[in-house]
Amino acid sequence: xxxxxxxxxxxxxxxxxxxxxxxxxxxxxxxxxxxxxxxxxxxxxxxxxxxxxxxxxxxxxxxxxxxxxxxxxxxxxxxxxxxxxxxxxxxxxxxxxxxxxxxxxxxxxxxxxxxxxxxxxxxxx
Amino acid sequence: xxxxxxxxxxxxxxxxxxxxxxxxxxxxxxxxxxxxxxxxxxxxxxxxxxxxxxxxxxxxxxxxxxxxxxxxxxxxxxxxxxxxxxxxxxxxxxxxxxxxxxxxxxxxxxxxxxxxxxxxxxxxxxxxxxx
Numbered sequence: 001x002x003x004x005x006x007x008x009x010x011x012x013x014x015x016x017x018x019x020x021x022x023x024x025x026x027x028x029x030x031x032x033x034x035x036x037x038x039x040x041x042x043x044x045x046x047x048x049x050x051x052x053x054x055x056x057x058x059x060x061x062x063x064x065x066x067x068x069x070x071x072x073x074x075x076x077x078x079x080x081x082x083x084x085x086x087x088x089x090x091x092x093x094x095x096x097x098x099x100x101x102x103x104x105x106x107x108x109x110x111x112x113x114x115x116x117x118x119x120x121x122x123x124x125x
Numbered sequence: 126x127x128x129x130x131x132x133x134x135x136x137x138x139x140x141x142x143x144x145x146x147x148x149x150x151x152x153x154x155x156x157x158x159x160x161x162x163x164x165x166x167x168x169x170x171x172x173x174x175x176x177x178x179x180x181x182x183x184x185x186x187x188x189x190x191x192x193x194x195x196x197x198x199x200x201x202x203x204x205x206x207x208x209x210x211x212x213x214x215x216x217x218x219x220x221x222x223x224x225x226x227x228x229x230x231x232x233x234x235x236x237x238x239x240x241x242x243x244x245x246x247x248x249x250x251x252x253x254x255x256x
Binding site for chain 2 (some may be wrong): 029059
């Protein structure tokens with residue numbers, strides 16, 4: 001993996017298939033780091049973000065993801081969130097933004113982009 | 126068992142911090158500790174962490190003060206986080222605060238943004254249901 005950011009509470013690395021692997025807390029401190037990593041990846045095609053190791057997310061983190069989703073729509077693309085756990089799924093559900101992304105839940109063996117939402121497989125709380 | 130004062134409350138626990146984003150996690154951890162001491166469940170503590178984080182987002186991104194005062198007040202039924210920063214420059218109607226409000230609506234029993242003296246006060250209350 002290639003490390004693209006390493007703040008105390010959040011790391012973003014580029015995985016073997018070009019996906020962004022996010023580890024830690026996507027909060028007011030980590031959001032800008034994620035923003036920067038996403039912007040860098042947008043030059044290389046559709047953005048895929050693995051959030052399996054995200055332990056916390058708040059509205060500032062969600063803003064980063066929604067900004068990426070909005071820019072992706074402008075390119076006729078969709079941001080894929082892989083391995084969505086309960087924390088991320090719940091915030092998407094609370095804010096009604098689940099459908100802004102292509103989501104595969106943590107227990108879902110199907111690849112991101114299958115169109116299956118976290119809500120439909122019970123990943124939300 | 127947590128110690129409570131004569132009003133049946135823990136605290137209030139009061140913390141003053143600079144508006145540094147990296148301290149958001151520190152305050153979440155502090156809130157988690159207080160809530161755990163008071164017997165809150167893991168799910169309730171997860172909600173409290175989100176509430177604390179949203180209060181700090183509003184104060185750090187929209188306030189211009191050199192410090193933020195954060196208070197945790199816990200009684201047998203509720204955990205309330207309050208944050209204050211000088212009102213100057215703080216626009217309670219800023220549309221960027223809407224996402225904070227939406228998230229707080231989802232995790233809190235009640236929340237609000239008030240003007241108290243010359244300060245903007247943001248507060249959020251999470252209920253303790255498992256008693």
